[in-house]
Amino acid sequence: MSNLPLPKDPGGIDKFWLTQMLRESGTHAEVTDFSTESIGTGQVGENIRFSLKGRGDLPKTLVGKFPSPDPVSRQTGIAMLNYRREVHFYQHLQSRVNIQTPRIYHADIDDNHNFVLVMEDLAPGKQGDQLGGCDLEAGYLAMEQLAHLHGPVWGDTSLSHELITSRKNDPGTMKELYDQLSPGFIDRYDARLSSKEKAMVKAVGEYLIAYLMNYRGPQTLIHIDYRLDNMMFGGPYPLAVVDWQSIAYGCGLNDASYFVGTSLNPAERAKSDEHLLRRYFDALRGYEVKISWEDCWKYYCHNAPAGLIMAVIASMIVGETDRGNDMFMVMAKRSAQMCHDLNTIDIIKQG
Template sequence: MHAADICASWLDRVLRDKGILASGNRVTDTAIEPIGTGLVADSYQITISYSDPGSGPVSLVAKLTSDSEQSRAAGRSELNYAREVGFYTEIAPHLQVRVPSCFHAEIDSNNTEFVLILEDLTPARPGNQLTGCTVAETRLAVEQAARIHAPYWGSEELRGNPWMDISSSYWQRFAEMMPEWYDGFRQRYAGRLSEADIALGQEFVDNIAGYYQALERMPYTVQHGDYRPDNVLFDAHGGEVPLVVLDWQTVVYAPGVVDVAYFIGGALDAATRRANEDELLLHYHSELVDLGVEGYPFERLVQDYACATFHNFIIGVAAAMLVERTERGDDLFLSMVTNSLTHARDRDGTRHIGIHPLAAVNRG
């Protein structure tokens, strides 16, 4: 489906099926404008007019398959579109985290053409990974991460789900492709990477199987998979909602702690992170316990978190090679990779995946 297909008559049917439109009221006009900087899908704000003004949502958000063939191919092969549609229809109702309300979700049999019609949460303040977050914002994001993870923590309910329980095949493909992707990444950004970062990145790539083996030993749950500032809104609906989590195309049945390491590592500069990291982890653990998670001591969380510091590296390298190249994308993926390597040095992340300890390596 394309943006031009979202006309008044189509949206009228969607809202009527959802029970939003009263008898006698109808959608008379729509105006569509592109929003956001999505790399795999395209998003639009729909402004809506009714025969009975004020009788329905003034605006909604449409999320559609990307017009970029490269991004479309990536979204199809990685099941990104199927995962986001499945999340809103099957998983979101069972979580305690605030996500956009979904009015319509549809995908074709090839898992390529999809449409989501979602709640418009404006006015809101979008997160931005390149500028980062405050400690208070990061603490709020960590708290909401616990609300994503706790309901399915350690559950076997999602095992075998065709679009959620894909971590083993997903990780195997990443392990196989990472040497090629990283070679391309190093060549593309050679002038912006330090020799120390290039070397550590290569060392991790050479031992990536140990990383995935470590993940398999961690508790599984619903993992967002791309939990970073770009994928949250602060102060949504004019401050009524402190934080909303967006962009669920990477949701997967996998260790939840990865989301926490990914957000903290990408949201805070190194000095701020070092000064506040332990308190943020304590807060996350406390929230898990309050939400009913048992048998996961804080010491285990700290160990798992250290290993998960490499997730930013993996996603940054892979995304740079898979999606359409943009100037902002270059800056974003480079920051993800370099921040991840600094984070791993700080937390001795390699110690948990069979590589030598990094305690003696200078912090970047």
């Protein structure tokens, strides 16, 4: 148990706090001075790089994550239990899976949802480009890493903590939320959405309960927001995955479809769906996961709306920014096209 006070924001951290935090983590060092800069593109959390000066086994830089300073986004993080989930992941689940994540020096949260994560700096790694998308090489790497998240705990019913199982939203409640928010989504982005894309937003809403209820196979720990903004390529690791604030217990193919559908140019994705999914499927077999290729493909197609659903809901409940608007449009458009290409609505209807 740490004796460190919990800072409410980056301004609450000083050199003495950093020194004690490092020593509690097993790093023998003293911080004598530091500077800070804001990094990343997150909307629900705030990421700060600490550049350190001092003595001993001192890392040159660390990254701290805190609640968003935007009151709307912060309240969303509190209401959706995002901050609690991320701290829980690093405290209790990181060691149970094999996906590459940054080293965590300190993780703490209080009853008022003030939290801090201090982690290794993944520089000179580069954050994935959500707007520009990724190439196939990066896609293959992400799909392999995804198998290392799902495989170790596939079908593991001990993942029963309320912070994970509470993400299994009641289908009726989820549909009510989607139906409430989707008209505002279409209205806000009317000039940027094609008639075909608007029709897909409505079709997904119409069949949302079937979409949520059709999968009856083994479940696993899923990231929910497995996309390029939450990935760091290069640096200490070929790929490290961050932002574990939405974790749930559900169908692994949700993450797979969400990533591919939101991350690749639609033309490139359409030529490569099976190849990318095969990379994930083959890596899963290393964990003796029992799923046929036919079921893997079926639920990959079934979950194609995942990115569209996220774009519709998230865009309406976090603070609006220009970059956020561009991001949600990219996610929605790519995912809508994936649904068309894979005949997803028909697959959902068939159950």
